[in-house]
Amino acid sequence: MADEINNSFDSTPVVLLIDDSKFVHRILGARLRSESISLIGEPDGKAGYERAVADQPELILLDLDMPVMDGYETLRVLKEDPKTRDIPVIVLSGMDSSQDKVMAFDLGAVDFVTKPFELTELRARVRSSLKMSTLLRMLAQKAKIDGLSGLYNRAYFDERLQEEYDRAIRHGHSMSIAMIDLDEFKSINDTYGHPAGDMVISGIASVIQQECRSIDVACRYGGEEFVLIMPETNPEQAFTLCNRIRERCAQMSWSQHPNRAVTLSVGVVGADDGSTISCTPQAWVEMSDRNLYQAKQSGRNRVIASSVDGTSIQVAKAG
Amino acid sequence: MTAPDPNAYSLDINDPEDAELIEYFLGELPDRVQAIATAVSSNDIDELKRITHQLKGAAPGFGFPAIGSAAGEIEGQIRDLDETVESCDSIRAQVDGLISLCQSYISPSS
Numbered sequence: 001m002a003d004e005i006n007n008s009f010d011s012t013p014v015v016l017l018i019d020d021s022k023f024v025h026r027i028l029g030a031r032l033r034s035e036s037i038s039l040i041g042e043p044d045g046k047a048g049y050e051r052a053v054a055d056q057p058e059l060i061l062l063d064l065d066m067p068v069m070d071g072y073e074t075l076r077v078l079k080e081d082p083k084t085r086d087i088p089v090i091v092l093s094g095m096d097s098s099q100d101k102v103m104a105f106d107l108g109a110v111d112f113v114t115k116p117f118e119l120t121e122l123r124a125r126v127r128s129s130l131k132m133s134t135l136l137r138m139l140a141q142k143a144k145i146d147g148l149s150g151l152y153n154r155a156y157f158d159e160r161l162q163e164e165y166d167r168a169i170r171h172g173h174s175m176s177i178a179m180i181d182l183d184e185f186k187s188i189n190d191t192y193g194h195p196a197g198d199m200v201i202s203g204i205a206s207v208i209q210q211e212c213r214s215i216d217v218a219c220r221y222g223g224e225e226f227v228l229i230m231p232e233t234n235p236e237q238a239f240t241l242c243n244r245i246r247e248r249c250a251q252m253s254w255s256q257h258p259n260r261a262v263t264l265s266v267g268v269v270g271a272d273d274g275s276t277i278s279c280t281p282q283a284w285v286e287m288s289d290r291n292l293y294q295a296k297q298s299g300r301n302r303v304i305a306s307s308v309d310g311t312s313i314q315v316a317k318a319g
Numbered sequence: 320m321t322a323p324d325p326n327a328y329s330l331d332i333n334d335p336e337d338a339e340l341i342e343y344f345l346g347e348l349p350d351r352v353q354a355i356a357t358a359v360s361s362n363d364i365d366e367l368k369r370i371t372h373q374l375k376g377a378a379p380g381f382g383f384p385a386i387g388s389a390a391g392e393i394e395g396q397i398r399d400l401d402e403t404v405e406s407c408d409s410i411r412a413q414v415d416g417l418i419s420l421c422q423s424y425i426s427p428s429s
């Protein structure tokens with residue numbers, strides 16, 4: 001998951017120019033060279049749209065007057081596709097009628113620049129659109145992230161759960177879900193104070209983050225509860241991963257309470273073949289929760305895994 | 320429309336980036352002139368409109384505002400043409416003017 005959360009803000013933004021005139025490609029290539037952007041180009045609307053889907057640029061500069069598929073049509077297609085809908089578009093036009101501007105803005109353009117270009121103005125507009133798009137991306141990213149743990153939040157979990165569940169069924173992939181709960185966490189807050197409790201939450205979260213692979217989706221489910229979606233992972237593999245998290249957490253030392261270890265209990269439920277899944281994603285999560293409850297009841301600091309059809313698989317205990 | 324500030328497009332031949340753009344434009348110009356001549360002789364008004372439209376937008380940025388405005392005038396006239404007129408005759412004089420203007424940049428001595 002690290003790759004999804006961290007990057008994308010420090011790298012050079014990619015700007016896609018869609019224009020049928022090679023003069024425009026040439027002049028913008030030269031005049032935007034001093035901006036810290038990477039300019040890519042396509043000569044027509046269809047190729048431009050396909051490039052936008054593939055390369056996900058931060059900004060599109062779109063010519064209105066192009067043969068075959070004109071700028072309006074291209075803009076419509078870009079704004080209809082969820083994969084390109086959020087990419088800001090600056091329209092470039094040799095026609096300076098307010099009718100064109102209104103239509104371009106109605107179709108979702110963020111800005112409008114008239115040819116021939118006034119260079120300082122063009123640069124300023126490119127810069128401000130990029131700034132806005134970076135802020136919007138950060139906001140969108142933030143809306144998915146839990147502030148304290150840095151993991152995905154509950155709302156994002158619900159969304160991804162359905163997606164991964166559908167994918168597993170469609171492709172017949174394995175998939176597992178783990179509910180993780182810190183053991184007797186309340187006593188840490190009560191004894192050492194809430195700041196110490198917060199440090200435990202973020203410390204455990206970073207172990208989870210480190211142990212998870214890039215395909216796993218690690219979320220903070222609530223207070224001291226975490227949930228993992230492990231796509232293409234059968235219950236045995238999920239058990240191994242979760243047991244590693246359990247072991248590492250139990251061994252951690254805490255500066256605010258060196259003599260009080262933090263352990264966790266885990267309930268895992270997985271499917272070997274997604275095409276045989278008959279329960280709902282919600283029921284799957286409830287089954288994982290029941291295994292977690294079992295783990296708590298039978299002494300904590302342990303992982304209990306079973307198959308989604310109810311077959312018990314493995315139990316790992318402390319020590 | 321506010322008239323573009325001519326100083327915004329005046330390029331400096333001693334600036335490497337400007338020189339590169341001027342050279343590029345001059346390199347492309349013979350092809351454009353040829354394309355204009357072909358469009359006129361075959362009465363291809365759409366093509367003539369496309370080329371002059373592009374020149375209008377691009378030429379000033381490469382340091383050739385005179386070509387830009389000559390092309391823009393032709394584009395404007397084509398826009399105003401009666402749609403039933405399918406001949407380039409009425410704008411032939413302006414097109415010839417644009418072509419010789421371009422020629423004067425391509426081979427300044429002649």
Ligand SMILES: [Mg+2]
Binds near residue numbers: 019064065066
């Ligand atoms: Mg164009």
